[in-house]
Amino acid sequence: MKKKMVSFVLSVAMVSAMLAGCGSTTSSGSAASDTTAASGSAAASTAAADASAATSTAASTTDFTGEDPQLSKDLKILSIWAEDNDNGVLINDICKAYQEVNPNFTYEYEVVSADDLKQKIATLVASDDLPDMFAYESGAPIVDLIEADKIVDIGAELDKIGDSAYVTDSATSLLQTLSGTDSIYDLPLGMNVEGFWYNKALFEQAGITETPATWDDFEADLKKLSDAGIQPLACGAGDKWGATRLINAYTVRTLGPDAMSNAADGTTKYTDEGYVAAAQKIQDWNNEGYFGQGVTTVDMNTAGSMLMSGKAAIFYNGSWFTSNLNDTTANLAGEDGIGFFNIPVADESISAADSYSMNCGNILCLSKSKYDDATTWFLKYFVEHMGDEAMSKQGSIKGYTYTADTSSVSGYTKLVLDEIDKAKSAFTWYEATMNSEVSTVTQDNVQTLINGDMTAEEYMQSIQDASDNSAQ
Amino acid sequence: MKNVLGNKKAIALFVIPGLVVYSCIVMLPVIWSFYYSFFSGSPGLKWEFCGLDNFKRLFTDNNFKDALVVNVKYIAVVMLGQVGLGLAMALMFKFWLKKGKNIIRTLVFFPVVLPTVAVGQLFSKIYEIQPNYGLLNSLLSALGLTNLVQPWIGQSKTALWCLCAMDIWTAIGFYAVIFYGAILDIPDDVIEAARIDGCGGFKLFRYIMAPLLHSITIVCLVFSFSGTVKMFESSMALTNGGPGNATRSLSMYMYLTSFSYNKVGYGSVIALFIFFLCIIGSSIIKIFDRTESYY
Numbered sequence: 001m002k003k004k005m006v007s008f009v010l011s012v013a014m015v016s017a018m019l020a021g022c023g024s025t026t027s028s029g030s031a032a033s034d035t036t037a038a039s040g041s042a043a044a045s046t047a048a049a050d051a052s053a054a055t056s057t058a059a060s061t062t063d064f065t066g067e068d069p070q071l072s073k074d075l076k077i078l079s080i081w082a083e084d085n086d087n088g089v090l091i092n093d094i095c096k097a098y099q100e101v102n103p104n105f106t107y108e109y110e111v112v113s114a115d116d117l118k119q120k121i122a123t124l125v126a127s128d129d130l131p132d133m134f135a136y137e138s139g140a141p142i143v144d145l146i147e148a149d150k151i152v153d154i155g156a157e158l159d160k161i162g163d164s165a166y167v168t169d170s171a172t173s174l175l176q177t178l179s180g181t182d183s184i185y186d187l188p189l190g191m192n193v194e195g196f197w198y199n200k201a202l203f204e205q206a207g208i209t210e211t212p213a214t215w216d217d218f219e220a221d222l223k224k225l226s227d228a229g230i231q232p233l234a235c236g237a238g239d240k241w242g243a244t245r246l247i248n249a250y251t252v253r254t255l256g257p258d259a260m261s262n263a264a265d266g267t268t269k270y271t272d273e274g275y276v277a278a279a280q281k282i283q284d285w286n287n288e289g290y291f292g293q294g295v296t297t298v299d300m301n302t303a304g305s306m307l308m309s310g311k312a313a314i315f316y317n318g319s320w321f322t323s324n325l326n327d328t329t330a331n332l333a334g335e336d337g338i339g340f341f342n343i344p345v346a347d348e349s350i351s352a353a354d355s356y357s358m359n360c361g362n363i364l365c366l367s368k369s370k371y372d373d374a375t376t377w378f379l380k381y382f383v384e385h386m387g388d389e390a391m392s393k394q395g396s397i398k399g400y401t402y403t404a405d406t407s408s409v410s411g412y413t414k415l416v417l418d419e420i421d422k423a424k425s426a427f428t429w430y431e432a433t434m435n436s437e438v439s440t441v442t443q444d445n446v447q448t449l450i451n452g453d454m455t456a457e458e459y460m461q462s463i464q465d466a467s468d469n470s471a472q
Numbered sequence: 473m474k475n476v477l478g479n480k481k482a483i484a485l486f487v488i489p490g491l492v493v494y495s496c497i498v499m500l501p502v503i504w505s506f507y508y509s510f511f512s513g514s515p516g517l518k519w520e521f522c523g524l525d526n527f528k529r530l531f532t533d534n535n536f537k538d539a540l541v542v543n544v545k546y547i548a549v550v551m552l553g554q555v556g557l558g559l560a561m562a563l564m565f566k567f568w569l570k571k572g573k574n575i576i577r578t579l580v581f582f583p584v585v586l587p588t589v590a591v592g593q594l595f596s597k598i599y600e601i602q603p604n605y606g607l608l609n610s611l612l613s614a615l616g617l618t619n620l621v622q623p624w625i626g627q628s629k630t631a632l633w634c635l636c637a638m639d640i641w642t643a644i645g646f647y648a649v650i651f652y653g654a655i656l657d658i659p660d661d662v663i664e665a666a667r668i669d670g671c672g673g674f675k676l677f678r679y680i681m682a683p684l685l686h687s688i689t690i691v692c693l694v695f696s697f698s699g700t701v702k703m704f705e706s707s708m709a710l711t712n713g714g715p716g717n718a719t720r721s722l723s724m725y726m727y728l729t730s731f732s733y734n735k736v737g738y739g740s741v742i743a744l745f746i747f748f749l750c751i752i753g754s755s756i757i758k759i760f761d762r763t764e765s766y767y
Contacts, residue, residue: 119731126515144734148517238626240714294601294623296715306603437733441535448716453628469533470733 064161064380072104073374076131078121080114080362087135087189087362090389090398097389098381105378114362118436125150130367132375138178138186138363139432140439145365146185152366155183157376158383166383171399174360174426177261187383188399190361193419194245194318194429195342197325199333202230202313211341213353215253218344222290225313232290234312236300237450240443241431243282243295245316247446248357248430251278253346257355257427263467264433270464271457280456283449296447308333318359319416326410335411340419351427356419358426360399434467441466502747505740514734526741536742538717539725546636546703546721547753551696553640558647558692559685563677565648566655577652581645588642592709595638599624625711628718635719639706643699647692654688655681690761697753701746722746 075095081088088111095107110131112120117135124130130150136142145151155172158164164172171188179185198211203221206228212218225232236242251259255274262268263275286295292312300317304324307315308331315321325331325338345353366375387400395409397420406417431439445462448454454462477483512522530536561580565573583591600606601623605613609621624634658681666680682689703721707713713720720728722742730739 122514122517122731122734125517128516144517292602293621294626297596297600297623297626298602302603309603311603435733437735440728440732444714444720445716447626447714448628448718451627451715453716 064376068101068377068381070102070104071372071374071377073102073106073372073378075105075107075133075375075378076370077107077109078124078131078134079109079111080117080135082111083109087398090386090393091364093389093393094382094385097385098378101381102377105374121145128369130369132370133364133366135189135362136186136365138175138360139428140435142179142186142363142365146179146181150368151185152368152371153183154185154187154366154379157379158184161376161380163380163383166387166400168399168401170358170423170426171360174358174428175363177426178360178428178432186363186365187386188360189363190320190359191397191399191420192318192320192359192361193342193416193423194316194357194359195340195419196314196316197307197321198314198339198341199307199310199312200337200339201333202310203339206230206313211339212344215250215344215346222285222288222314226288226290231292231306231312232314233285234298234303234306234315235291235295236298236303237291237295237447238297238299238302240446241429242300242303242316243446243450244430244442245357246282246285247278249316249343250281250346251275251430252357252427253343253351254278256350257425260428260430261433264438270460270467276456276460279449279459282446283452283456286450287452291450295450305330308338319419320361322410322412322416325412338412340415342419342422352425354422354424356423356426357429358423359429359432435470437470438463438466502744505743505747508737508740509744511737512735514730514736517734522737526738529738530741530745535717535725536722539720539722542632542717542719543701543703543721543749545632547697547700549633549636550639550643550700551693553636554643554647554696554700555689555692557640557644559651559689561644561648562651562655563681565652577645577649580648583642583644584646586642588705589709591638591642592706595634595710596625599634601626626715628715631711631715631718635707635710638710639700642706643696647696650688650692651685654685658684687761690757693757693760694754697757698750701750701753722749 077091077095079088079091081091083089083092088109092109095105095109099105099107118137118141121130121134121136124134125145125148136145142151155164155176158167167184167188168191171191172184175184175186175188176182202225203211206221206225208221208224212221222232235246248260251274254277259268259274263270263272268275285291292298298306303312303315304317304321306312308324310333328335331338342353342356345351366379383400386398387402388404390396390398390400391402391404391406395406395413397417406414409417431442434442442463445454445459449456449459509526510521510523511519512525513519565577569576586594596606598607599609601609601621605621608624612618612620622630625631662680662684663676666676671680702723704723704727707719707721707724711719713724723746726739726742726746729742730736733739
């Protein structure tokens with residue numbers, strides 16, 4: 001009995017000690033607040049004063065036209081480009097330059113793989129911990145973030161600070177089209193045109209004297225090349241999007257620039273005749289042998305190498321391909337061996353010759369929960385300097401106005417700049433208006449379409465089914 | 473000791489810490505997954521209660537069925553290949569190889585330590601057709617079998633089998649080493665006695681070796697099953713699930729659904745299905761174990 005009593009008392013003591021331990025933070029906190037009530041309240045009032053001062057500072061800076069007020073800020077950036085690569089260089093340079101303007105500005109630059117980006121952002125959204133600035137994908141993926149009210153309406157902010165003009169009209173229009181909004185919610189990091197790159201020597205060898213302007217001419221040239229024993233097309237169908245771009249080219253030229261958005265919003269069906277005809281086209285080309293053997297195993301890099309080494313005559317890709325063309329060790333065709341032509345038109349009244357397939361590459365978003373006046377000042381500096389920075393450092397256009405001199409850029413970069421100048425209107429890529437699920441089905445099944453394991457009707461039906469299912 | 477293990481409280485004291493840890497790292501995520509399966513969307517983005525919709529969808533989803541078929545075919549072929557050829561290799565080490573045993577064993581085991589991505593790259597070069605023929609197509613071409621030259625991993629009818637071949641090649645050394653260790657444990661006099669009794673070749677294997685290797689075979693089958701049911705990285709490295717969805721497994725589909733389509737709830741249902749598939753598969757292997765034990 002005694003033993004039981006002792007064990008009972010010990011148990012009670014342990015449980016109460018445990019409870020006391022659990023509640024220690026609160027109780028010690030309250031004791032501390034009792035004993036140091038005066039100093040505590042003083043500290044609290046100081047903190048409150050600081051906070052209100054900070055708030056008032058923030059509230060007072062409604063005018064963003066004057067000198068930078070040097071607000072304190074630690075900006076967290078989530079990127080997919082290494083610090084010494086591509087856009088990573090530009091973002092870091094801009095941040096470093098801004099530190100000279102605002103010594104109270106610091107930044108943390110984190111890089112994740114482009115493949116993991118969407119997953120990483122989804123996790124951060126779930127934990128409500130999006131970084132101040134992060135790379136993301138334009139088009140349908142960004143719409144979810146806009147609808148969830150997670151990202152800043154950058155268009156409205158640029159209007160507020162009077163810097164809207166620094167983002168080019170074409171970039172603004174493209175970003176608005178991609179997100180389906182009247183404002184822009186992202187910052188462009190590229191202004192690319194897409195089209196057909198061709199090997200001039202192989203064209204000459206096949207007796208083709210000028211680039212095709214119409215779709216009929218284009219198909220006639222493919223036949224000429226094939227008859228001359230030259231592989232007409234290199235296509236990175238292993239990377240899937242290389243193939244869907246070709247379907248997009250024919251779809252837009254025969255159905256108009258709104259074809260894909262119409263199908264996405266249900267105005268038309270992916271299974272309508274025109275869409276099926278475009279899918280049939282790419283299958284027919286493979287049946288004719290225009291892509292060579294095993295096109296679904298060829299990735300975009302290999303396809304690009306095939307063009308530059310003279311193993312294939314034509315290759316569809318964007319203006320970012322100039323980085324490969326400018327690499328003299330990779331480009332065996334030489335400084336003037338590769339040319340560019342826009343997607344040939346099928347009917348000028350449906351889609352004009354000066355209409356180009358364009359995209360803004362990956363984009364940058366700003367987290368709404370972290371956005372403050374200090375970020376607005378940084379945003380102001382970013383849009384005002386990005387255009388010149390990109391042109392002077394890399395000879396590239398990022399969707400911002402620039403004043404830097406373009407006379408010293410390489411031949412291929414100049415070629416792209418000229419093409420961008422020619423563009424009067426733009427249309428987007430095949431998956432731009434699709435959500436992830438429809439986009440994945442579209443890309444995965446394009447390989448089975450090319451191989452002939454799926455008919456064009458079945459392919460378009462699979463896209464329509466995915467679209468219907470994802471809406472559920 | 474008998475007193476301690478006879479006391480239920482003492483047993484509980486030993487078992488509970490392990491049980492708590494196991495529950496936290498195994499059972500809790502499963503329960504969590506089950507909870508998630510009643511929601512649509514992704515946490516933070518359109519996360520709404522949807523009742524049993526995700527479970528209903530599982531039965532009408534053709535992509536899920538395709539992934540299940542791919543996974544089952546892969547498990548059947550790779551499991552048989554890895555364990556069967558591993559056993560054959562071990563028997564070869566024991567009975568046929570007279571010289572260079574160590575070097576050959578090392579060479580056979582070598583692929584096991586290679587990273588999956590490297591193996592994927594290696595085999596994509598072997599199966600290559602454009603811009604240049606890979607090893608396989610070059611061999612076929614050199615032998616005059618040009619009609620067999622084809623995009624091995626670029627067409628649905630051959631891609632899965634090419635992937636199976638790669639994974640069998642990778643793991644064969646692992647199972648060979650395990651079986652070889654078990655074969656060495658069989659006393660020589662048993663084998664010798666069997667030979668004197670007239671057992672040779674197949675009979676020796678069927679009536680002497682196979683029963684003695686029975687338990688290690690079950691272990692190898694369980695290893696191989698648990699390795700193949702989660703088919704992911706090798707397929708990702710060699711074909712990225714393609715062409716189309718010819719090599720897309722359940723795990724890959726679950727990953728896509730959860731993290732690319734932002735449908736974590738439906739992804740959780742697929743994850744639960746994989747969990748039950750593991751239980752069913754292991755139970756089937758256990759049935760073989762029990763059946764054989766009656767002998």
